Amino acid sequence: MAHIIVVGNEKGGAxxxxxxxxxxxxxxxxGHRVGALDLDLRQRTLGRYSNNRAAYLQSEGLELPSPVYMELPEADPASLAPGENAFDHRLSKAVAELEAQSDFILIDCPGSHTRLSQVAHSLADTLITPLNDSFIDFDLLAHIDSDGDKILGPxxxxxxxxxxxxxxxxxxxQPIDWVVLRNRLGAQQMINKMKMENAxxxxxxRIGFRIAPGFSERVxxxxxxxxxxxxxxxKDVGVKQLNISNVAARQELRDLIKELKLPGVTPSF
Structure with a gap:
C-alpha cells in the first residue's frame, strides 16, 4: 500500500x-513513485503549481522527475451507495487509483475545515502541519494564557x-505520525521565537507530535x-551557480526530508 502523506492545518498562509x-x-x-492530490477545490494552489510545472517542462523540452498530479474525480450520483457522502466517494476513488501506481500519495489540504480535509486526515500515515512562527498560528493547536507560558487546552x-x-x-x-513544521522562521533570536519554541x-x-524545522522566509x-x-x-534549468540563500534552502529541504523519517527514504540530493 502507498504511504499517505497529508499536509494540513486550518489556516491559510502557512x-x-x-x-x-x-x-x-x-x-x-x-526515484519514488509519487501521486499528488489537492483538496482545496477553490484555490487549487498545488494543482496550479503542478500544471505550471507540466506546461513549463513541455515548453522547454525538459523531462524532470515529477509527482503525478490528479484532479479529484467527480462523483456520479448513481454510483453512490445509500447514505454515502459524495466527497468521501471522490477522495476514496482518487486514492484507490493513485495507490496502484504510487509509493507515496501526498494530499494537500485547504486552510479551512472541510469534509474532504477531515477524511484525508484519517487516511494520513504521516501528517505534516506547517506553522508560522507566531502565537496566532499556535492558537490553531492550543489555547494559551496571556503571557504565552501556560497551555490552557487543545x-x-x-x-x-x-x-x-x-x-x-x-x-x-497504524497511528498517525504527526510532524509540526516551524515554518518561516526569522534569523533573529527574539523573545517571541523562544516562547514559541518552549510552548x-x-x-x-501533551498531544503527541514531533517538531521539525521547516523553510525560512525566502523570495x-x-x-x-x-x-x-x-x-x-x-541546476537542471540552467542555473549554474546557486547563491547562498538557495544553498541554505536546499539544506532546509534535505533536513526536512530526513526528519520526516518516511519508510524507505534516505535524502540523496
Missing amino acids: GKSTVSMHVATALSRM SVYSEMVWNARQLRAQAGL LERLSK IFRELFPRGLTLLDL
Missing part, C-alpha cells in the same frame, strides 16, 4: 502548498487530528511558482 510541492518533487527525484485543529487518530485506531490502522515543546509532549519560493519548479530543479 506554506502548505510550497511544502507539498517540494516534498513530492524531492521524493520523485529520489484547540480546534488538534481536536480534529485527535478524532482522525481515533478513527484509525478503530479501523486497526511547542510542551504541547508536543525564491514565490519566484519558482509560475514555472512550477522547486529548489531541486534549478
Whole structure:
C-alpha cells in the first residue's frame, strides 16, 4: 500500500502548498513513485503549481522527475451507495487509483475545515502541519494564557487530528505520525521565537507530535511558482551557480526530508 502523506492545518498562509510541492518533487527525484492530490477545490494552489510545472517542462523540452498530479474525480450520483457522502466517494476513488501506481500519495489540504480535509486526515500515515512562527498560528493547536507560558487546552485543529487518530485506531490502522513544521522562521533570536519554541515543546509532549524545522522566509519560493519548479530543479534549468540563500534552502529541504523519517527514504540530493 502507498504511504499517505497529508499536509494540513486550518489556516491559510502557512506554506502548505510550497511544502507539498517540494516534498513530492524531492521524493520523485529520489526515484519514488509519487501521486499528488489537492483538496482545496477553490484555490487549487498545488494543482496550479503542478500544471505550471507540466506546461513549463513541455515548453522547454525538459523531462524532470515529477509527482503525478490528479484532479479529484467527480462523483456520479448513481454510483453512490445509500447514505454515502459524495466527497468521501471522490477522495476514496482518487486514492484507490493513485495507490496502484504510487509509493507515496501526498494530499494537500485547504486552510479551512472541510469534509474532504477531515477524511484525508484519517487516511494520513504521516501528517505534516506547517506553522508560522507566531502565537496566532499556535492558537490553531492550543489555547494559551496571556503571557504565552501556560497551555490552557487543545484547540480546534488538534481536536480534529485527535478524532482522525481515533478513527484509525478503530479501523486497526497504524497511528498517525504527526510532524509540526516551524515554518518561516526569522534569523533573529527574539523573545517571541523562544516562547514559541518552549510552548511547542510542551504541547508536543501533551498531544503527541514531533517538531521539525521547516523553510525560512525566502523570495525564491514565490519566484519558482509560475514555472512550477522547486529548489531541486534549478541546476537542471540552467542555473549554474546557486547563491547562498538557495544553498541554505536546499539544506532546509534535505533536513526536512530526513526528519520526516518516511519508510524507505534516505535524502540523496
